Amino acid sequence: MASGFGDKLVIAISSRALFNLDDSHRVFTEKGLEAYAQYQIEHEEEPLEPGDAFPMVKKLLSLNDSQQGDPRVEIILLSRNSADTGLRVFNSIEHYQLNITRAAFCGGQSPYRYASAFGCHLFLSTEASDVRDALDHGIAAATLVAPKTRNYNDNELRFAFDGDAVLFSDEAEKIFKRQGLTAFTESEKAAAKTPLPGGPFKPFLDALHKLQAEFGDADNCPIRTALVTARSAPAHERVIRTLRAWKIRIDESLFLGGLPKGAFLKAYGADVFFDDQEAHIESASEHVASGHVPHGVANSPEFKPKSG
Numbered sequence: 001m002a003s004g005f006g007d008k009l010v011i012a013i014s015s016r017a018l019f020n021l022d023d024s025h026r027v028f029t030e031k032g033l034e035a036y037a038q039y040q041i042e043h044e045e046e047p048l049e050p051g052d053a054f055p056m057v058k059k060l061l062s063l064n065d066s067q068q069g070d071p072r073v074e075i076i077l078l079s080r081n082s083a084d085t086g087l088r089v090f091n092s093i094e095h096y097q098l099n100i101t102r103a104a105f106c107g108g109q110s111p112y113r114y115a116s117a118f119g120c121h122l123f124l125s126t127e128a129s130d131v132r133d134a135l136d137h138g139i140a141a142a143t144l145v146a147p148k149t150r151n152y153n154d155n156e157l158r159f160a161f162d163g164d165a166v167l168f169s170d171e172a173e174k175i176f177k178r179q180g181l182t183a184f185t186e187s188e189k190a191a192a193k194t195p196l197p198g199g200p201f202k203p204f205l206d207a208l209h210k211l212q213a214e215f216g217d218a219d220n221c222p223i224r225t226a227l228v229t230a231r232s233a234p235a236h237e238r239v240i241r242t243l244r245a246w247k248i249r250i251d252e253s254l255f256l257g258g259l260p261k262g263a264f265l266k267a268y269g270a271d272v273f274f275d276d277q278e279a280h281i282e283s284a285s286e287h288v289a290s291g292h293v294p295h296g297v298a299n300s301p302e303f304k305p306k307s308g
Contacts, residue, residue, distance in 0.1 A: 014125035019048035077103035078111035142291025165296030232257030
């Protein structure tokens with residue numbers, strides 16, 4: 001990973017995650033690239049409406065105002081637009097007074113490769129193929145799914161994470177998927193004191209934890225994290241010991257024993273929730289913005305639903 005921002009938290013956002021480009025995308029799908037380009041140029045002085053990642057981005061950037069010294073968060077725009085059609089995006093950034101100054105406009109190509117070059121800890125997009133490419137290259141990434149209802153919380157920034165195949169590897173989930181709950185429970189009891197290997201979001205969680213530590217006392221920190229997992233006792237112990245071994249603090253931990261996650265995420269007030277399983281994303285997105293992480297055994301052809 002390139003390192004041009006020191007120890008900043010660096011997050012990449014696609015233009016369609018940051019702004020609502022539904023009308024523009026409809027022109028592209030119905031009339032083609034040339035019509036799309038002309039549409040964007042004709043409307044480039046009209047600010048785009050905020051997209052699903054916009055509230056989170058505003059909160060992230062506000063962290064730079066709450067700390068003395070150098071800014072601690074960098075937001076990078078990664079877009080399939082060309083610089084020409086992307087002018088409307090930059091004009092919208094200026095309109096909303098977002099301190100985003102760096103971007104990669106890729107002229108129809110996937111921008112995921114620049115997430116590594118910028119040293120990003122996280123890449124959020126609405127393009128599932130770009131997300132899969134980023135994950136395959138070792139970058140925490142998720143396909144953003146809009147919430148069906150919007151419940152804006154206060155200025156506190158709240159991230160929620162699934163455990164297996166997101167924060168942790170999918171080694172335990174493989175046992176559950178292939179051998180069932182009893183085998184999974186026995187395996188996790190036997191390995192309770194052995195930390196789980198890290199999953200794709202461990203580096204992002206670690207970067208968040210370091211940023212939280214700069215605010216000192218947890219009561220004064222504007223960032224809050226939660227683990228929201230389908231695990232229950234006795235499979236909880238390995239998770240707790242893993243986070244302890246990593247020296248990472250999670251503010252809240254919910255062991256739901258297979259209950260639907262949506263209502264709990266609403267109660268927590270998550271700005272975004274990351275999970276590898278589409279069924280959990282469907283439940284979560286009833287209430288909060290959700291990021292599907294297409295990683296691990298649950299997303300392998302072996303367990304993907306078959307059409308027809």
